[in-house]
Amino acid sequence: MRTGQTTIAAAASVRQRTPGVTAWLLMAPLFLWVLLFVVAPTLIMLVYSFCERGTLGGVVFKFTLANYAAVFDATYLRIVIRSILFAGLTTAVCLVMGYPVAYHIGRSSEKWRNILLMLVMIPFWTSFLIRTYAWMTILKSEGLLNSLLVQYGLITQPFEMLYTPGAVVLGLVYTFLPFMILPIYTSVEKLDNALVEAAFDLGAGPMRAFSKVIVPMTSPGITAGILLVFVPALGLYAVNDILGGGKVDMIGNIIENQFKGNARNWPFGAALGIALMAAFGIAFWFTGRRQATVQTS
Amino acid sequence: MKRIASLAGVFLVAASVLAGCQSAQEPPKEINLFAWSEYVPQGVIDGFTKETGIKVNYEAYASNEEMLAKLVSGAQKYDLIQPSEYTIEALIKENQLLPVDWSKVPNSKNIGSQFKNLPHDPEHKYSVPWMAGSVGIVVNSEKVTEEIDEYDDVFQEKYSGRIVVLDDPREIVSWALGSIGKGPNDVTPETLEQVKPILAKWLPLVKVYDSDSPKTALLNGDVDIGIVWSGEAAILYNENPKFKYVLPKEGAHQFVDSLAIPANAPNPEGAMAFMDYILRPEVSKLISADFPYTNPNVEAQKRLSPEEKNNPASYPPGDPKLEGFRDIGEQAVQIDKIVTDMKAEG
CATH class of the missing domain: 3.40.190.10 (Periplasmic binding protein-like II)
Structure with missing residues (x-):
């Protein structure tokens, strides 16, 4: 993807002209959208995070730092760390499972490629919640999987699968796998086969060709895939509630509870949200910088 | 026509x-x-x-x-x-x-x-x-044979991993308050301090937290005992009378x-x-x-x-001790934090 951007940038520099009125008009909806739905809500959240709790929910406009102090309380830090571990594990499993699939799709003939891509997208045709509930009927102790295993004598007692951390990771991987496959696929599709052949011709084994040529060339897709999986996996709490039995809170549950649960503590919910955004921002900036240094070196 | x-x-x-x-x-x-x-x-x-x-x-x-x-x-x-x-x-x-x-x-x-x-x-x-309605104990009497009539009977070591409860901090704390002889509205920093060790003992035994449809885990056979809304218990009873509804003798929440x-x-x-x-x-x-x-x-x-x-969950027989929740203002924040803390502990 990065190579794509540089070619566009190069083309623009050849023609070298400032955007005209039409260009601005075409861009206006996007700017407006970002302003209304990204900038404005974030600013509201930022303001709320420094306010005091209102009795019926809402906020009282009195400045306080207490909400941010509470974010760094051991209770919530522990939950943040656990959420990061779950999201990280999900991302790693998605990468290991998704990369070969994406590579295979990207390398197959055009006819097959479209069929395979379609198969990756089909789950999106059904609501995510319904698909997650479907997993419940598969995993429950009198469910599909347990009855099959018992019937074929592989196990004697139903095996506890639903309401375990494993079920949560399974649900998350299932939900986010396409978000790993699709960006990697776009990178693989653009991969110049001549370079891979050159690596082999120059004596590189399959492992070496993969790690020194294929992975670096598809790294934009890998980075995009990791971001597209990790960030939403960290915030998604529905899978945790449905397949995990709500036993272990994720950071998303905690934020939701501040608005829709007993506490009615909007300012604290806003502070948690802002803190999480800040953490992402810093992580994103670091990866961006690392990539830049890798490329220049 | x-x-x-x-x-x-x-x-x-x-x-x-x-x-x-x-x-x-x-x-x-x-x-x-x-x-x-x-x-x-x-x-x-x-x-x-x-x-x-x-x-x-x-x-x-x-x-x-x-x-x-x-x-x-x-x-x-x-x-x-x-x-x-x-x-x-x-x-x-x-x-x-x-x-x-x-x-x-x-x-x-x-x-x-x-x-x-x-x-x-x-x-x-x-x-x-x-x-x-009320919030009471549901027992799958085919799996749980002993008499269950108070909160402590539910949260026993032997039922570990077989319990469903409402995913609602205020409800959970009210049960712990009941088990030490307090009413559901006796919420003060002192009483909250007293229920902490009880929750620390109880919550690790819970398998599922679900406020929306706690009957599902019971119907599916994933758990055998629970503390749920009476309406859910009534539906379970209609489905199969083996699901018994019991109002704990310490008293229960009537909403x-x-x-x-x-x-x-x-x-x-x-x-x-x-x-x-x-x-x-x-x-x-x-x-x-x-x-x-x-x-x-x-x-x-x-x-x-x-x-x-005659559905005992809809119209509990006898004269059970029931009490409504009162508005507890800022204390709700503390309740939320304590339950979150104890859940993370488990």
Whole structure:
């Protein structure tokens, strides 16, 4: 993807002209959208995070730092760390499972490629919640999987699968796998086969060709895939509630509870949200910088 | 058949024309109802609209706090809301409700006296009880054979991993308070300190936290014992009488979900017409049929089938000790934190 951007940038520099009125008009909806739905809500959240709790929910406009102090309380830090571990594990499993699939799709003939891509997208045709509930009927102790295993004598007692951390990771991987496959696929599709052949011709084994040529060339897709999986996996709490039995809170549950649960503590919910955004921002900036240094070196 | 249909059509048109004449100076013919999801049968809404010509816009929420969040934001004005008892108390304290003009709700005479003048609406000025219920213990008697009649009986080591509870910090803390002889509203920093070790012992034994449909885990056989809404227990009992409902002898939470009119309601007249309509015994009976909670309408109770009346979860036998939740203000933040903490511990 990065190579794509540089070619566009190069083309623009050849023609070298400032955007005209039409260009601005075409861009206006996007700017407006970002302003209304990204900038404005974030600013509201930022303001709320420094306010005091209102009795019926809402906020009282009195400045306080207490909400941010509470974010760094051991209770919530522990939950943040656990959420990061779950999201990280999900991302790693998605990468290991998704990369070969994406590579295979990207390398197959055009006819097959479209069929395979379609198969990756089909789950999106059904609501995510319904698909997650479907997993419940598969995993429950009198469910599909347990009855099959018992019937074929592989196990004697139903095996506890639903309401375990494993079920949560399974649900998350299932939900986010396409978000790993699709960006990697776009990178693989653009991969110049001549370079891979050159690596082999120059004596590189399959492992070496993969790690020194294929992975670096598809790294934009890998980075995009990791971001597209990790960030939403960290915030998604529905899978945790449905397949995990709500036993272990994720950071998303905690934020939701501040608005829709007993506490009615909007300012604290806003502070948690802002803190999480800040953490992402810093992580994103670091990866961006690392990539830049890798490329220049 | 066709002719009857067309005749009916003519009548409907005539009726609506007449209705239109009658109400020349009446306010807009619609009400915005903001109620719990899946708690108002479509048949009741249709019946009301058919009779009065008032359109009902039904918007749903999943928790009292979610309702408050939208109400306070003021983005949408509602004519009727359906808060539980402690939320009504909080709304009254903040002057957010309109008093009901009982002369416009003559069917309020059907409300059982034990559901009037409760602590959350002591002068019976603001709310019409919709359904009441309790939070009690459900036991799959095929799997759990011993006598279970108090909270401590549920949270035993031998039932570890076989328990479902509501995913609701306030409820969970109220059970722990009950087990040390306190009422559900004895919420002070001291009592909260006392329940911490109890929760630390209890919560690791829980397998599922679910407020939306705790019956699912019991029906699926993933758990054998639970503390759930009485309506869920009633449905389980109807499904299979092996699911027994027990109200803990320490006392239990009785919730009363009621209709109330927000202070800024655009059509309070329409709202009161709806209140009166659902208080008719034959309409109230329809609500009971779909949601087997305790019907606070005594006239409707008389019309229930024996099966409905004998469901021990809907109408618990004897004289159980029940108490409503009060508004506990800032303490709710502490409760939320303690339960979050204890869950993370497990």
